[in-house]
Each structure stands twice: as structure tokens, then as C-alpha cells.
Amino acid sequence: MHSRYEVVIGLEVHVQLTTKTKIFCGCSTAFGQQPNSQTCPVCLGLPGALPVFNRQVAEYAIRAGLATNCRIAPRSIFARKNYFYPDLPKGYQISQFELPICEHGWLDIDQEEGERKRIGITRIHMEEDAGKLLHDGNRGSRVDLNRACTPLLEVVSEPDMSSADEAIEYLKQLHQIVVYLGICDGNLEEGSFRCDANVSLRPFGQAELGTRAELKNINSFRFVKQAIEYEVERQADLLDEGGKVVQETRLFDADSGLTRSMRGKEEAHDYRYFPDPDLVPLVVDESWIEQVRDALPELPEVKRQRYIEQFELPEYDAGVLAAERTLAEYFEALVALHDQPKVCSNWVMGEVLRALKENEVAIADCPLPPALLAGLLKRIDDNTISNKIAKKVFEAMWQSGDEADTIIEKQGLKQVTDTGAIEALIDEVLKANPQQVADYRGGKEKLIGFFVGQVMQKSRGKANPGVVNQLLKQKLAG
Amino acid sequence: MKITREEVEHVARLSRLALDETEIDALTGQMDTLLGYVEKLDQLDTAGIVPTAHAVPLENAFRADDVKPSIGLERALQNAPQSEDGCFVVPKVIE
Numbered sequence: 001m002h003s004r005y006e007v008v009i010g011l012e013v014h015v016q017l018t019t020k021t022k023i024f025c026g027c028s029t030a031f032g033q034q035p036n037s038q039t040c041p042v043c044l045g046l047p048g049a050l051p052v053f054n055r056q057v058a059e060y061a062i063r064a065g066l067a068t069n070c071r072i073a074p075r076s077i078f079a080r081k082n083y084f085y086p087d088l089p090k091g092y093q094i095s096q097f098e099l100p101i102c103e104h105g106w107l108d109i110d111q112e113e114g115e116r117k118r119i120g121i122t123r124i125h126m127e128e129d130a131g132k133l134l135h136d137g138n139r140g141s142r143v144d145l146n147r148a149c150t151p152l153l154e155v156v157s158e159p160d161m162s163s164a165d166e167a168i169e170y171l172k173q174l175h176q177i178v179v180y181l182g183i184c185d186g187n188l189e190e191g192s193f194r195c196d197a198n199v200s201l202r203p204f205g206q207a208e209l210g211t212r213a214e215l216k217n218i219n220s221f222r223f224v225k226q227a228i229e230y231e232v233e234r235q236a237d238l239l240d241e242g243g244k245v246v247q248e249t250r251l252f253d254a255d256s257g258l259t260r261s262m263r264g265k266e267e268a269h270d271y272r273y274f275p276d277p278d279l280v281p282l283v284v285d286e287s288w289i290e291q292v293r294d295a296l297p298e299l300p301e302v303k304r305q306r307y308i309e310q311f312e313l314p315e316y317d318a319g320v321l322a323a324e325r326t327l328a329e330y331f332e333a334l335v336a337l338h339d340q341p342k343v344c345s346n347w348v349m350g351e352v353l354r355a356l357k358e359n360e361v362a363i364a365d366c367p368l369p370p371a372l373l374a375g376l377l378k379r380i381d382d383n384t385i386s387n388k389i390a391k392k393v394f395e396a397m398w399q400s401g402d403e404a405d406t407i408i409e410k411q412g413l414k415q416v417t418d419t420g421a422i423e424a425l426i427d428e429v430l431k432a433n434p435q436q437v438a439d440y441r442g443g444k445e446k447l448i449g450f451f452v453g454q455v456m457q458k459s460r461g462k463a464n465p466g467v468v469n470q471l472l473k474q475k476l477a478g
Numbered sequence: 479m480k481i482t483r484e485e486v487e488h489v490a491r492l493s494r495l496a497l498d499e500t501e502i503d504a505l506t507g508q509m510d511t512l513l514g515y516v517e518k519l520d521q522l523d524t525a526g527i528v529p530t531a532h533a534v535p536l537e538n539a540f541r542a543d544d545v546k547p548s549i550g551l552e553r554a555l556q557n558a559p560q561s562e563d564g565c566f567v568v569p570k571v572i573e
Contacts, residue, residue, distance in 0.1 A: 019543050026546025035564045039554045040546075056543035077531045084494055086568040099531075133571055142565035145554075270492055275531035283537045 005201035005239065007232050008209055009167050010159035013174060014152050015184045016129065016192040017060050023128050023151035024051030024094065024279075031190055035144035043149035045089030051278055053078075057151045058101065058282055060183040061126050062292045064153055065102030067177050067299055068121050072289050076101045078126075078279040081271045086143055087131040095154075097273040100125035101282065107177075108301075109169040119170050120158030127152050153183075159198065159209065164228040168221050171195060176300045180325045188219055195224055199231045201239060210235075211245040215259055218252050227252040231259050303328055311341035320349055326363045330370055337374035340381070347373065351394050359398075368398055376404035384408065385415050389461050416463045419471065422455070425463065426475055429454045440476055448472065480513035481506060 022029055025042035041049035065072050079097035105121035131148040133141050155174060161167045175193055179186040186193055200212035213235070215227050235245050250259040298306070300322045307318035321331045327348070334344045352373070356363060376397065380390050385408060396407045408414055416422060429451060430437050440447040448469070455468050486506045490497045497505065548554075551564050560567035 021541075021543050021545050026541070026544060027548045028545045034551065036554045036566070037551050037564070038548050040549050044554060052539060052541040054543050055540035058540075075537075082492075086566075086571055134565065135571070139560070139562065140567045140569050141571040142562060142567055144565055270488075272492070277532065280532055280534065280536040280539050 004203065005210075005232075005236055006204050006206075007162050008159045008200045008202065008212075009161040009163075009228060010198040010212075011155075011157045011161070011167060011170060012196040012198070013155045013157075013171065014129075014194040014196075015064070015155060015178050016194075017057060017151040017153065017183055018185055019054055019056045019060070019151055021054060022149040023054050023057050023126070024149055027149070029150050033146055035142075035146060038146045039148070043089075044145060045091070045148075051094065051276075053279060053282070054151065057126055058284065059292060060151075060181070061101045061124060061153055062284065062289060063181045063183055063296060064155070064178060065105065065124055066289070066293050066296060067181055068102075068105040068107055068124070068155070068174070070102035070105030070121060070124060072284055073099060073101050073103065074285070075099065075281050075283050076125075077281045078276045079273045080276045081127075081273055083271060085130070086141060087133050087145075087148070089131070089145060089148060093128060093130065094276055094279070095127035095273075096125035101284070107170060107173055109166060109173060111166070111169075117160075117166065119160045119166075122156045122158055124153050124155050127154060153178075159200075164225040164232075167197065167228060168225055171221060171224060173301070176323060180297055180300055182297075188221075191219065194219060197224065197228055197231075199228055199235070200245065201232065201235045210239075211247050213245060213247070213259070214249045215252055216249055216262070223252060223254055226254075226257050227259055230257060234259070297325065300325075300328075307341075311335065311345075313341060313345055317342075317345045317349060321345060324363065330363055330366065333370035334374055334377075337370060338377045338381075340377070343377060343381075347377065351391065355394075355398055367401055368394075372397060372401075372403060379404050379408060383415060383464060385413055386461065386465060389413050389415070392461075413462060416459055419467060422459070422463050422467055422471055423475075425455050425458045426451075426468070426471055429458065430475065437476065448476075451476070480510050480517070 019029060021027060022043055025040050027038045027040050027043055030038065042051055062072055064070075076096060076099045078094050080092040081095045081097070082092045084091055100123045102124035103122070105124070106118050107121065108116045108118050111117050129147050129150040129152050131143055131145040133143060135141050157170065161170060175186055178184040178193070184192055188194075195218050197215045197218065198212045199215060200210040202208070202210040213231060215231055218224050218227050231250070238245055246261075249262045251262045252259050303322040304315075304318045307313045307322060308315060311318075313321070320327075322328050330352075331344060331348050334348065335341050338344055352363075352366065352368070355361075355368075356366060361367070373394075376390055376393055379385050379393075380387055385393060393404055393407050393411075393413065396402070396411070397404060400407070402410075433451075433454070436447050436450060440451075451472050452465065452468055455472065456463055456465065459468075483502060483506050486502055486509060487497075490502070490505075555561045555564070555566065558566045
């Protein structure tokens, strides 16, 4: 990063909504279907077809607005954004311009050393997506209009970020929120969450903003960082040489890690917005807003704070567990059954997440529901099995779906706490290792670990380590 | 003049209209007259009046989020001058 210039970043995020149907017609929004099979006169832009607004889109937009501290507009209107491109059959995109549904929001992002920074959200508006262009045909470009008219929210931030890392923090938080709200599937590869970044530089102390470049086509958090960092270097070099940054759209190329100018679109910036006469105003009253507010889930940030306070979890645990709604729900269901939050957290973040990752299973499809896992934790708690054996039982439960007790019974894993049985094992071990016993008694007390290991091995892990330790010390002393 | 020749050329380009020199001249004159006529509205004091987006006093025309059958691939492509593999074919778009 350059120290001569202040970096100024604003982000525009397109969030694809998970409604069943498109924003202005009843065609399905299912992904990956045969090209153009999910189209009708409205989304094909045939003359005379009239759009009718999907109420669910407004509902989702209000959710997003409330979750990002926006003011919900009592009245908002749709506008036509006019430009020609083959993926836009009507010759205009239905969007919102002067009166968007949400304005004046913010998100607080984490910075180094626990500092928080507030990033303003200028507006959130509703719009339709364009179709998809495929360039691999032999004769020309091919157009698939299945995606045309799919509902999007465009979330526009203030130019409040000053590094690629801040931009990533903001994006991650926004991503978490829209997935939590159940309004977006969050799939970056399928383009459900797309980001454009406006980047400009200015000498430190200068009040007015420098000329910005708009970076498009960035479909992963890693690429956002790469694209912004490359662009900052490019503009800094340009300014150092006395050159000027041109306001333009630049495409990020993931293969080379560079951004390159996207010529030929300059003219199209004259969009001639005007209210769409086919769509009447959207009026949202207080009772609708309150209804949506009441139904909002607890958001990740609030949940994280609650885990720290209510469950006394370390910040790290709270962050991991609250990041994903389904994971948080799993954890909370487990704590409800086994009231030891830290133990539950350790198992969820340890064994459960590891097993999910190894088996490539989503937490929602976890073969070990909280009730079963709680059954296992109870057996550690009441000393039936040790923590080590519990991991073995966990594996078996994951494979079979059986209860912990069934597996402990079947495999004879019950911990031996009977002092008589353990004493017998200890005697065997001491008899078999007279040299070590002499050394221990001669002062090499570190050997206790060796003896414990031997006894545990003989018991095949079933002896209670605490009891073993205690009895060994007594015997060796005597 | 309310409108310049350059503005007419610009608007024609945005609208993908190929105009020849005489047409540009004629349209510049006509559009100038039109704008001059509409300019009369500037005499009204509209301060404090909410801009009209729609002439009809209607709001909240909603559709429920229920899937309706699409028209099918064949009918979707019926009017396409060119198609291939179920897609519309357009002149190569250079990005």
C-alpha cells in the first residue's frame, strides 16, 4: 500500500434474492436450467407485455434495509434505466433511481486491535437482472434469458473504506447478513453476491475525492483484495508520473490479477432514467415495517455479543459459531440440552466442524443432531468415558447414527473407575518395569507419565486417568 | 436555441438512430420548437409539489411469489432471426 495517497473505496454489491419467481413475472428463478426455458413475454421483453411486481421482493428489501440500519422509504418508485446491450431484451432495465426503497444505513466493521469503523450505506434499491451472454458459439454471441428479470438488491456504500482489508470486512459482514436473513443463498460462484468497487486516490489532506475507476467482474473475496490492491498501485504510479486517472470501468482479470480498461461503454453512462409508467408506486406503511422487524432473526453481530456475555465464550469462539446461522442454531440447540457452553463450543468447533469438512457435509445435513451429541457429552461429564474415548465414540456415532450409550455398551468402552481393577493393572505394570520403578524412586519423577501411559494402554483407554494417576503415586511412594 | 446539433447527434446515437445531415438539421429545428413549447411550464411555481411519477392514483399492485408456467423454449425462440442450442444468437459482443 502507498503511503503518499489516501485510498478511497466505495462498493456496490448486487445481491440476488432467493424468491421462487422473477421480480416482474411468474417464471421460475431456479439456477442451471436449460437456456431460455424459464422465459415468458414479460422477461423476453415482447411488445405489450406488462410487468407485475413480486411482493416478496419488497419484503426482502425491507428486511435487508432494517438489518443494515436503513430508513425504509414510505413511498418508492421504479425507473427505467435505458441502454442497449444484447443481454437486455427491453432496451432498458427496470431499477430504482430517485426514490429507492432503503436509504441512509450503516454497518460497523472490525478493524485491527478491536477498533470498530462505521461504513455508511447510501442506498439499497430493487432491480431486475439482465440475461447471460455466452461467447463460445461459432456464429456470434449467444443469449440465455433465464436470468433476465431475476430480482436483485443493489447495496451502495458510501466511499468510507480506505483499504482492501476494510472492503473485505464490509463485504463479509454484508454477505453474512443477507444469508442470515434468508434472502440470498450467498453463492459467489453462481453470481448470487457480486461486487463492483469504486477506487480512487487523493493526496493526504486533500478534501475533494480523486477521479475513480469502477472495477467490475469480481466474484470472490480474494479477488476483491487483489483487484483493489492492483488498482491502487496502478493509480499511484500514474499519479506519481504526473498522469491523470481517467474515470472508466475496468474489468478484473482473475488469471493475470490485473484490471484492464473496458472500452466502448463510456457513452452508455447516459442512462436517461425516468419513472416506469408500467409500474405503480410502492407504498410501505409502518405496520408492514414493524411486521418485518418483528420477524427478523437475531443478526450475527448481536448473536456474537450475546455468546460472549451470556455464555462467557471467548471472542474467537463466538465469532466462529455466530458466522453461519445454521451452525449457530446447532450450537444453541446443543447448549439447551447440555448446559456447558464452553464444552459445547469446543466440540462443535472441533469434532463437528472437522467431520463436516472431511465428509463435505453442510451443517444443515449433519448426521449427528444436537440431541445425539448431547448424549455423548453427558457421558464425559459423568465420567462414564474419557474425552479421548469420546472422540472414538463420536466417530462411531457419525458413521452409524447410534446413540452414545449404545456404542459405549456395544464396544465395552465404559471407563474403569473401580480401584480394585485399576490396582491390578498398576501392579502388572510395576512388576514388568522394575528398572523404571527404581529410577522413579531414585528421583526421576517425570517417569510418572510413562507409567500412566502403560496402565492406560493395558486398559485400552478405559481406565479413568485421574484415578490411575492417584493410585500410581500412592503405590510408587510406598 | 434550446438544443444544439451536437445534442441531437448524441441522443440519436444513444437511441441507435442513423440520421443523415439533412435529418439532423430538420430534427434540431423541430426539437427546438418542441422544447420551446414545453418551456411554458417553467412559468408555474412548482416549489413544494411532489413530482408526478404516475397519472393513475394507484399503488401497490402486487403478485404473489408463485411459479407460473413459462412459455417453453420453442415459443420463446419463435421470433428469433437466429438461434443455436436453445439460445438467441446475436452479433459477436466484444467485451
